[in-house]
Amino acid sequence: MPRSLEQYLRPGLKGTTFCPGCGHGILLHAVVRAVHELGLDRRELLFVSGIGCAAWIPSPHILADTLHTLHGRAVAYATGAKLANPKLTVIVVSGDGDLVSIGGNHLIHAARRGLDLTVICANNEIYGMTGGQAGPTTPRGAASATTPGGNPYGPFDLVRLVLGAGAAYVARFPVTQPRPLTDAIKRAIRTPFFSFVEVASPCPTQFGRRNRLEDVGALYDRIRDLSISRDEAFGRSAAELRDRIVVGEWTPEDLLLAGGGRVPGAPAC
Amino acid sequence: MAAGCGFYAGYPITPSSEIMEGMAELLPKAGGAFIQMEDEIASISAVIGASWAGAKAMTATSGPGFSLMMEGLGYAVFTETPCVIIDIQRAGPCTGQATRVGSGDIMQSKWGMHGDVEIVALSPWSVQEMYDLTIRAFNLAERLRLPVFLLADEAVGHLHETAEFHDRFETEQRVRGTDGTPFGSAEPGGVPPMPRFGDGANLLVTGSTHDDRGFRRVEEAEAHARLVGRLRRKVLDRRDELVDVERHELDDAEVAVVAYGFTARGALAAVRELRGRGKKVGLLRLRTLWPFPEREVAALDGKVRAVFVPEMNHGQVAGEVRKCFRGELRSYGQTDGEVIGVETMVAELERMV
Structure with missing residues (x-):
């Protein structure tokens, strides 16, 4: 991370807790850069996280208020803090298991309410900290500590889930595309309603090791190669897009184009 | 609201929903924030988030919702977050009888969280005390930086009677400050000042074991022992100011009733009836349940021959009384969703005097 951004890191820390090859360090950089480029007042920044590897991205690393x-x-705590002090810029950074499995109900209700929260979900497709168990985003067939014969179930599509629940802005980018990722985080923070950024972030220690992707380079190549832009994906069959990471940005109007849904905040006609 | 409450988050549950509906109407008009959350886990979470953002915050619930709040309450204890929880106890266990009375959550409020915690729990017996003790609960929560419980029951919760709203009373203001150690104190039972989000304190709030600045210390034995020890002593060292009991007709009593909540009203009526017949009975009413009034109960030892403990559970407080009273103890537990009748208590006491 360049010197100009070190002011956002908490002094006295000796490195991060992330494993070698983990994507979360890149995401930490993207979050800090987004905050820096937006010129936000650090006193009014609040980072909220849950439990898991990704919850350590803001806490203790970022020098701001952290919960x-x-x-x-995390999203429920963030809701209370934002309501009690609306001047706070509240950013949730946590993992897929945390936000979407055990926290799934809080996530969809926060999206429905449309409060000005930004949720950044680091998706590594597995429970990392607890030892590599399957999560709500683990691909069908993938090996994990709790699916030794391959995951029999399919993953959530987080973009569709959160957009369907009422989010005003949703984006998905992998850590292999740091510039578009940073721009998406900036747009999410600027969105004055509920916004959500899913970040594909590889986990060599748990997902890679269990799925014959021990080589960190190969793991990053996989994320990069699976990624396909919205425009490229348009018109392709479901079979063609299976397991692909469709990247880009979405707003509620996309639901209307798809033939369903009501734009949150718009009067029903 | 008289105590300065500025935030309410909750989820509808009988028989506590009237509190939520009242707050939905009144709090926004007074400049506070109200939100109905998706469940009780979210409710206590939002309360804790709001408290750190600077608001005096509360929720109200009953049995099943109280169970769901346990993980968040443990977080509030460990992160020293002031908040008030009103539990209008109903007939449990489980969904039980939602509209019926019980007082089976006494032990849960103290032992429902995993790990060793000390909390404060108050027990009102009237509409007046719902008001007075809620103010006291906020004051204690802010002064001690911990969750304070108002363990009411359905009978008190749905009681209609006159109450006086005070013009003058003390409200505790949170001691803020940014000395850099919001989670540590030089005193073994000290309460550190509490900055809020937005004060520039770069807070590190975590439910993991932490040092006085908030940095996680998850493998250091000494750090864990020191933190758990201070959080316990914070309450236990102040037991004299926290414990609140009321004594009726105890001076020459041979048998004492130890009661709390709505049951204590009937107990007082039973005591008066028996006094009218010349029987030497008295009442020790517990207005604080946690920390338990051990000394006040122990003071009965040697003064009265026997103690009677009527409860709308099967001996939750009687067990605590047993620990500090060596004489004859008669526990009467009733869990049929009804309040304990005066005549029942009179009949039980007649067997003892």
């Missing part, structure tokens, strides 16, 4: 909460509950 490291219970497993799954």
Whole structure:
């Protein structure tokens, strides 16, 4: 991370807790850069996280107010803090298991309410900290500590889930595309309603090791190669897009184009 | 609201929903924030988030919702977050009888969280005390930086009677400050000042074991022992100011009733009836349940021959009384969703005097 951004890191820390090859360090950089480029007042920044590797991205690393909460509950804590002090810029950074499995109910209800929260979900497709168990985003067939014969179930499509629940802005980018990722985080923070950024972030220690992707380079190549832009994906069949990471940005109007849904905040006609 | 409450988050549950509906109407008009959350886990989470953002915050619930709040309450204890929880106890266990009375959550409020915690729990017996003790609960929560419980029951919760709203009373203002150690104190039972989000304190709030600045210390034995020890002593060292009991007709009593909540009203009526017949009975009413009034109960030892403990559970407080009273103890537990009748208590006491 360049010197100009070190002012956002908490002094006295000796490195991060992330494993070698983990994508979360890149995401930490993207978050800090987004905050820097937006010129936000650090005193009014609040980072909220849950439990898991990704919950450590803001806490303790970022020098701002941080609230490291219970497993799954980050969005509910963030809701209370934002309502009690609307001047705060509240950014939730946590993992896929935390936000979408144990915290799934809080996530969809926060999206429905449309409060001005930004949720950044680091998706590594597995429970990292607890030892590599399957999560709600683990691909069908993937090996994990709890699916030794391959995951029999399919993953959530987080973009569709959160957009369907009422989010005003949703984006998905992998850590292999740091510039578009940073721009998406900036747009999410600027969005004055509920916004959500899913970040594909590889986990060599748990997902890679269990799925014959021990080589960190190969793991990053996989994420890069699976990624396909919205425009490229348009018109392709479901079979063609299976397991692909469709990247880009979405707004509620996309639901209307798809033939369903009501734009949150718009009067029903 | 008289105590300065500025935030309410909750989820509808009988028989506590009237509190939520009242706050939905009144709090926004007074400049506070109200939100109905998706469940009780979210409710206590939002309360804790709001408290750190600077608001005096509360929720209200009952049995099943109280169970769901346990993980968040443990977080509030460990992160020293002031908040008030009103539990209008109903007939449990489980969904039980939602509209019926019980007082089976006494032990849960103290032992429902995993790990060793000390909390404060108050027990009102009237509409007046719902008001007075809620103010006291906010004051204690802010002064001690911990969750304070108002363990009411359905009978008190749905009681209609006159109450006086005070013009003058003390409200505790949170001691803020940014000395860099919001989670540590030089005193073994000290309460550190509490900055809020937005004060520039770069807070590190975590439910993991932490040092006085908030940095996680998850493998250091000494750090864990020191933190758990201070959080316990914070309450236990102040037991004299926290414990609140009321004594009726105890001076020459041979048998004492130890009661709390709505049951204590009937107990007082039973005591008066028996006094009218010349029987030497008295009442020790517990207005604080946690920390438990051990000394006040122990003071009965040697003064009265026997103690009678009527409860709408099967001996939750009687067990605590047993620990500090060596004489005859008669526990009466009733869990049929009804309040304990005066005549029942009179009949039980007649067997003892």
